Amino acid sequence: MNQEQATSFLQDIIKIKSVNPPGNETEVAQKLKTLFDEHGIETELVEYDENRANLIAHLKGKEDGPVLGLTGHMDVVPTGEIEWQHDPFGAEEEDGKIYGRGACDMKSGLVACALAMISLKEKGLPEKGEVTLLATVGEEAGAVGAHQLTKKGYAEQLDALIVAEPTQNHIKIAHKGALWPQITTYGKTAHGSMPDMGTNAVTHMNEIIHRLSGDTFELKYKEDEMLGGPTYSINVIEGGSNTNVVPDQCFVNMDIRTVPSQDHKQIIKQIEQVIQSVKEKYPDLKTDIRILNDQTSVKTSSEDPFVKLVQNTVEFLGGTTTLGGMTGYTDSSQFAHAAKTFPIIVLGPGDTSVAHQPDEYVEVAEYFNSIQLYEEIAKNFLT
CATH class of the missing domain: 3.30.70.360 (Alpha-Beta Plaits)
Known part of the structure; x- marks a missing residue:
């Protein structure tokens, strides 16, 4: 998928009004499922409520090996009472930015995960192991989708997890x-x-x-x-x-x-x-x-091998390797309760200062960079 197609698909996802409440995430899940189906990637819908379904996608290698998890939520917060300069669900592209509710938090990160998996698939990768996407409902109101998937055991197969929340592609290993x-x-x-x-x-x-x-x-x-x-x-x-x-x-x-x-x-x-x-x-x-x-708060050791691998990958691609923390919580608060312990990092496109704000946006270049980041991390982890 080229950059023009990647931009168009993100715009299509932003245009879907998955505002929570009530959520309506199933339309986002179905759109992602159709894309995965077209590329021969196995998917599963896990219903949470009416018009609300989590999506699980599995990209499996030819041999058994470690499992890299990617996760993002499909719901967005309401547009608020302050008037926008851009249509909140128009996904308008202007001056290298895509505007819309959820553009930053966090449909760009979610779509980047999906497109990284498709890019890997097109290259016949991974050779071994698996990349699993967990697209969740209801993160903005209690991380209810991640809670459901954790209770059902979906996180227990993971060996590492990347949460694609907005960090401007800086590595975060802890949050409150x-x-x-x-x-x-x-x-x-x-x-x-x-x-x-x-x-x-x-x-x-x-x-x-x-x-x-x-x-x-x-x-x-x-x-x-x-x-x-x-x-x-x-x-x-x-x-x-x-x-x-x-x-x-x-x-x-x-x-x-x-x-x-x-x-x-x-x-x-x-x-x-x-x-x-x-x-x-x-x-x-x-x-x-x-x-x-x-x-719960979540923290992964800075000495964890997966953190080192991500730092090396980010450095190779010319990014910032400084480790940090976040004041807000993510779905990892729930995934961290899985029966199996695994390292978790937060890494994704978008600036949190514009999340939940009028005229929320994501830098297109940052979005493209995150696709490449996830793909390269997967390659290095699943070798």
Whole structure:
């Protein structure tokens, strides 16, 4: 497949409105499946929900050998309320960039994986081993597709995994975890002119927020040389139904980004202790905690042979070999829970600073480079 065809196919994938929610990833999966079928590469659809299916593709060598995994997600975030200068699903090419929702995060990386496999197939490669693509649903909302595939055992055959998330083709060997607790307080409604007849859930939540934001709540951790320390913020709050009604319910959503030294269960216990301390002031406090998202941090040793192989390949192709980490999580948070342990790196086209933004784009040259990168890594790994 030449560069013109590679550009056109990426544009076709960007034009598919696989916005999550609801997802609608099956159309992307079917488009990729058709391409693989045309090139004689074995595929399998793994249904997650209505109009939502993961795609597995296998490019097998003539002999048994190691298995290199490539992965990318097919869903994209909503376009948002701010007006775009380019059609979010027009996949317009301008000044060496392709614009569109998912162009950066992460349809360019996903398509690059697929085209690298096709290029290998056209050259009669690999001689031994296998390249497996895992195209997932629902990464943007809890990595649910990767979770499903891991539970079903699809990751257990892998010997190494490349996550094609946007890194500007720089090598990332670690990323933070994510813990999203939702705290809800429950009160009792009353007329706004008689607040003493009710129990104000917002007032109770205000005290919880005050203590979570103060010295009573401090995350325990050992600083990571690549990821630094954790962060947390309260990013959603909702409570009350009307100005003249004492609110009987209020909830907040927290976003906690964790490092390898932390235990998510211990963090939840800390939050529970803070809430318990509020009962000293409000004995009638009633709450519950629901975990909206729980993704572990992931880190591969810089001394791992696969990391060294990727560095050597990137250097040979003129790229940057410096290793780094990421603040956001990827599907590898789920694939890392496979029964088998294997090295994981994140490497893909696109700049995360434009991901989830209006007029999201990917540099076309970077996209082409990533195709070559994946192909060369596969050649070197499967020799």
